[in-house]
Amino acid sequence: MSRKYFGTDGVRGRVGVEPMTPEFALKLGWAAGRVLGKAQGARVVIGKDTRRSGYVFESALEAGLASAGVDVDLLGPLPTPGVAYLTRALRAQAGVVISASHNPHHDNGVKFFGPDGSKLNDEIELEIEAMIDQPMECVAPELLGRVKRINDAPGRYIEFCKSTFDEKNLNGIKLVVDCAHGAAYKVAPAVFEELGATVDSIGDKPNGLNINDGCGSTHLESLKAAVKKRKADLGIALDGDADRCLMVDADGNEVDGDQIMYVLAKSKLASGALKGPVVGTLMSNLGLEKAIAALGLGFERANVGDRYVMEMLKAKSGNLGGETSGHAICLDKTTTGDGLVAALQVLAAMVQTKQSLAQLVSGMYKFPQLLINVPVTGKAKPILELAAVREAEKQSVQRLGSRGRVLLRASGTEPLIRVMVEAEDETETRREAESIAASVRAAVA
Template identity: 50%
Template sequence: MAEKLFGTDGVRGLANSHPMTAEMALRLGAAAGRYFRSDGANHHRVVIGKDTRLSGYMLENALTAGLTSTGMNVLLLGPVPTPAVGHLTHSMRADLGIMISASHNPFHDNGIKFFGPDGFKLSDAAEAEIETLVADGVEPVQPENIGRAKRVDEGRHRYVEFIKTTVQDVRLGGLKVVIDCANGAAHRTAPEALWELGAEVIPVGVAPNGKNINLECGSTDTRLAAEMVVAHGADVGICLDGDADRVMIIDEKGRVADGDQLMALMAGQWADAGSLKGGALVATVMSNLGLERYLDGRGLRLERTKVGDRYVVERMRQGGFNLGGEQSGHIVMTDYATTGDGLLAGIHFLAAMVRSGKPASALTQVFPTVPQLLKNVRFSAGQTPLEADSVVKVIAGAEAELNGKGRLLIRKSGTEPLIRVMAECEDEVLLSDVIDRIVAEVERATA
């Protein structure tokens, strides 16, 4: 049986350790190349982007070797956002797109995400077939059919131009914007796009050194950007993560709004304009209960999926919906993009500010949130703490206590060795007590 390599968002792990080794990247490249060249034709192409992690060079070269060994021609985009790879895969008529990134994780992790020729992430079935090819091995092509590789420097500029076309009726002149790029993939792209749209740009997190990606900056640590917004008297702050597929918004008072608030704003505005397809928003099981209540009050639906923006996109495509995302800041607008796009969502928030004439603070508090608490418990390889009888028992008791008062969600992370314990409840004392009891029992099971 083939080894399970893919998680909720590609293959991911500690750089230079299995599966994030140069050898595995070469094998993945060869397997993906063979899968997408199954018709045997020549002149197939793949685009590869990456974020700013030190290990990106190693994985980029190894992937290129594997891909060219199967006859794929490789176009190297350099550091670009994940959504740029999705866009350019389709725009450049490539057969495959690859992003080298571990998204919001620290620099010592890395990952490999695959996009099909339509610019969307691969299905579970396609990933399973690639895993089989990795396990079985792939025969290289004849010497005369080996692929070529070349740098494509204009990739990020093409993406910026595309982003600007999505808000053609808006100029951002007069807006002072703090943009935190997390020392990641958008460190050039995002400030350029905002400046070209007319904003006064105050950049943060735009000096990557290979090791400082997501370090005390970006969407997972908004403190620096919030301080900059207040210190500079900025109108708004936009915080991206390392590969720029997530966004958090900071209002002029330094308060942070997550993906739920941004989705609520867009869903309401799109519904008013008659452009929200299917009368629904697609989000994951992690989205706040307050969002669901807000949508109900507007006569709209919340369609919930498993955690992971790929599952959000799958449901959107199945149901014909055009707006979805995650509380963590993945905002998916399939009228424009094939995956979560933090910069795109941030610019559309700025457009909403311009069109309404309202400050950021008036647009980021769309609904009152139900108190929500999330704690993580790390576990070691081979451990299955959620199967322990004592853990099952305490979870069942907690669910009974929360019945009719809130909800409980416990799951394994798809990107890190963590058990995520989350609950929502109006009674914050009960909320804290329930979470603490479950976390303590899970920790005992992993000791």
């Protein structure tokens, strides 16, 4: 069955445009309450990032859930993985996150976690979709859900993050943390400071409109400059809901999600904590695959999206997976991608080996890779089936041969077609990527 509302990571869109309207959020809350809170006395926790529109959707979801007879705990601004943690810690039937992750403030979204802190499977999402299309009926007045705020939610999540750090402390390490003016603007600096690091924070003054604006994991320029200016050991960049983490070494060089995965794989292998193959995605750099093989480990590629990485990890009995964009899933530590937990695991590897971040990533060679995002109007997937686009892709694959690879895909969260080319030679990489992108642009013109 095809999806009507849910995408790769919940429901997402521009605020005020279907499906991201107050009316739809009310109905979504009610439908989710009917599906996820079937038992009397069911509880659902709601967290959000710092977008101004979060107030609107929090109220609408709260009303919808309560009208279905579900009690609601409001967590306030909290990273997505923090909501996942508190869902299971508070023994709630579900967790709801109001966030559009790395997108600008004018977008927002809603995603769900089950009682174990993992994202909902396809079957439950489809059941919620089916319920949305049913007439909304409020439960009897005496059965309406009650609502309260959990004031110590940030503190609980801070303590959880600290518990995943296996070393004694971070004394002597100087960090710059870019919080993207997002959900982690308070908790991220606190986690590292309470473990002993010296922390300079940037992107920590949200105003409801500046989330991800020229900062965070999608814009590393400010972090690179701050690390070099302040002579820090490294920089940590989170996205708006803090489920992603990228890094910058002491010289201002970017360390992406693939390099973080390599560091974590090597560290967990040394400690005996690694299980199963390492799982990347179709976008993972070929250099990561080769570096993982050099460690004597298996490597598997899932479809793009952390939910698909998670599915493959479970299918292959693995506990480490992630994406180039900075999602890192450490199932030996938590149940979902967590930017803070991932950063702490890299810092633990630095403490254990007494090596810098640059030294830790030096064992992996990144193949030149170029990603071009081509904006489209309407649905992106049909464009990929056009004869001209398929022919352009085919010709590039033939020209590259075994020297590289090509990937075209529709974004699961934005109206974009992503053109990725990876090859041994940087000039050839750019030429082939731009050739395919030009064909896509011509097709959508």
